[in-house]
Amino acid sequence: MEHKEISILGAGLVGSLLAALLSQKGFGVDVFEMRGDPRSQKIGEGRSINLALSHRGITALKRAGVFEKIEPALIPMMGRMIHDLKGNLNFQSYGRASQHINSVSRSGLNNILIDHAESHGVNFHFDHKCSQVDLESVAMDFDDPSVRSVSSEVLIGADGAFSMLRRALEKTDRFNFHQHYIEHGYKELHIPAVNGTFAMEPNNLHIWPRGSFMLIALPNPDCSFTCTLFFPFEGDLSFDSLKDDASVLQFFETYFQDVLPLIPDLVAQFQTNPTASLVTIKTSPWVKNRSLLIGDASHAIVPFYGQGMNAGFEDCRLFMEWGEKLKFDWDKLLPYFSNHRKADADAIADLAMKNFVEMRDKVADERFVAIKKLESRLQEAYPDSWIPLYSMVTFSDIPYSKAKKLGELQEQIMRALPDDFDPMSHPLVPIIESFNALKKDVL
Numbered sequence: 001m002e003h004k005e006i007s008i009l010g011a012g013l014v015g016s017l018l019a020a021l022l023s024q025k026g027f028g029v030d031v032f033e034m035r036g037d038p039r040s041q042k043i044g045e046g047r048s049i050n051l052a053l054s055h056r057g058i059t060a061l062k063r064a065g066v067f068e069k070i071e072p073a074l075i076p077m078m079g080r081m082i083h084d085l086k087g088n089l090n091f092q093s094y095g096r097a098s099q100h101i102n103s104v105s106r107s108g109l110n111n112i113l114i115d116h117a118e119s120h121g122v123n124f125h126f127d128h129k130c131s132q133v134d135l136e137s138v139a140m141d142f143d144d145p146s147v148r149s150v151s152s153e154v155l156i157g158a159d160g161a162f163s164m165l166r167r168a169l170e171k172t173d174r175f176n177f178h179q180h181y182i183e184h185g186y187k188e189l190h191i192p193a194v195n196g197t198f199a200m201e202p203n204n205l206h207i208w209p210r211g212s213f214m215l216i217a218l219p220n221p222d223c224s225f226t227c228t229l230f231f232p233f234e235g236d237l238s239f240d241s242l243k244d245d246a247s248v249l250q251f252f253e254t255y256f257q258d259v260l261p262l263i264p265d266l267v268a269q270f271q272t273n274p275t276a277s278l279v280t281i282k283t284s285p286w287v288k289n290r291s292l293l294i295g296d297a298s299h300a301i302v303p304f305y306g307q308g309m310n311a312g313f314e315d316c317r318l319f320m321e322w323g324e325k326l327k328f329d330w331d332k333l334l335p336y337f338s339n340h341r342k343a344d345a346d347a348i349a350d351l352a353m354k355n356f357v358e359m360r361d362k363v364a365d366e367r368f369v370a371i372k373k374l375e376s377r378l379q380e381a382y383p384d385s386w387i388p389l390y391s392m393v394t395f396s397d398i399p400y401s402k403a404k405k406l407g408e409l410q411e412q413i414m415r416a417l418p419d420d421f422d423p424m425s426h427p428l429v430p431i432i433e434s435f436n437a438l439k440k441d442v443l
């Protein structure tokens with residue numbers, strides 16, 4: 001058996017970033033990844049090919065000194081571009097003038113993180129599929145019997161939503177595990193560039209909200225867009241119901257008319273591209289002896305707040321900050337991380353579920369739009385007091401659990417507004433006063 005100082009399972013987004021951060025601190029880090037080296041491969045089918053990167057993720061990338069390598073490839077998205085049934089467009093900004101989220105290629109980002117970690121001395125072992133973890137001896141075996149087992153001072157499972165390390169934890173006493181597949185799945189579709197330019201306005205996240213389902217599109221550096229259809233698996237209007245080419249075409253003609261001319265091979269793409277499921281996973285504790293779960297392995301969430309990777313990157317930043325505070329005493333740090341991060345992971349999981357309803361339904365609603373306008377006036381007038389929930393989650397480091405609580409208070413206040421309130425003239429002072437009073441009780 002080989003012995004390592006720190007082993008990380010999974011060279012995905014979180015494992016690669018954490019490896020770089022730990023190696024920069026002087027630890028010996030080995031990363032074991034079941035896939036081949038992604039730098040010499042094409043992107044895996046069925047995974048989302050672009051992601052929204054925002055403040056929390058950027059903060060962690062800056063800490064690792066890698067953000068400047070990623071920044072040139074980012075496409076800023078200033079707000080939501082809502083497409084109604086008739087193809088009319090309505091823009092809703094995400095926050096204040098300069099605040100935006102960023103579309104980034106998953107594989108491009110992953111490759112940069114692996115390169116960066118490697119340049120700081122991390123050893124990557126690709127084609128190493130972990131088949132079993134022994135939590136007592138902090139050791140793991142691999143699928144390939146010719147590969148020697150590895151024991152480690154510390155083992156970190158960054159091996160995603162279907163983590164092998166978590167599987168070992170599931171067999172231990174008092175381990176809590178909650179898994180929920182939502183009724184919707186997703187399918188990705190590709191809008192190609194037109195004569196070398198974007199087929200739609202590139203600096204927005206496009207949304208076609210249709211009540212119980214939706215289509216979204218994020219821009220890519222090659223002037224194409226990646227669309228994702230979030231749609232129920234079963235029911236009258238579902239993936240199941242779109243059995244043949246004609247029904248697919250009819251579905252897009254009815255609900256996404258303005259998309260049809262943008263995807264010439266729509267039906268072929270729809271029939272060929274995989275349909276994938278969406279899962280929320282909550283677990284606790286994330287630690288046993290010297291083994292720890294991190295990222296999706298401990299808290300996989302649905303993608304509707306664009307926060308899964310951002311939360312995983314924030315895990316890495318906090319792990320390092322708390323590590324410094326606790327002098328990297330692993331027996332203190334691992335349980336501390338698990339105990340102190342859990343509430344925030346649960347909060348963003350709940351917020352992400354809630355945001356699905358907002359994205360697919362409420363963004364098209366007049367009252368929702370009016371509330372957003374009022375909130376933007378409130379934020380302008382009282383920037384230290386009223387930060388809209390979306391901004392707290394996306395543009396700040398406020399712990400997710402605190403943002404969730406404050407968001408609930410904001411919602412309570414907004415619910416009490418009369419049906420016909422005017423967002424541009426409604427008095428702000430009474431709102432701020434009641435918010436401040438409520439905050440005192442809750443925080």
Ligand code: FAD
Nearest residue numbers: 010012013014034052130159160295296306307308309310
């Ligand atoms: P993963 O990225 O899943 O990486 C895990 C790694 O472990 C993989 O490389 C895998 O091959 C490896 N592995 C697994 N098992 C083993 C094993 N037994 N042995 C060895 N290696 C193993 N997040 C955002 O912040 N913004 C977004 O816009 C966004 N959009 C999304 C859209 C969709 C449709 C989906 C599904 C997710 C989205 N996410 C988004 C979430 C984001 O993809 C995840 O949170 C992120 O990938 C988690 O990173 P990770 O490193 O923890 O796990």
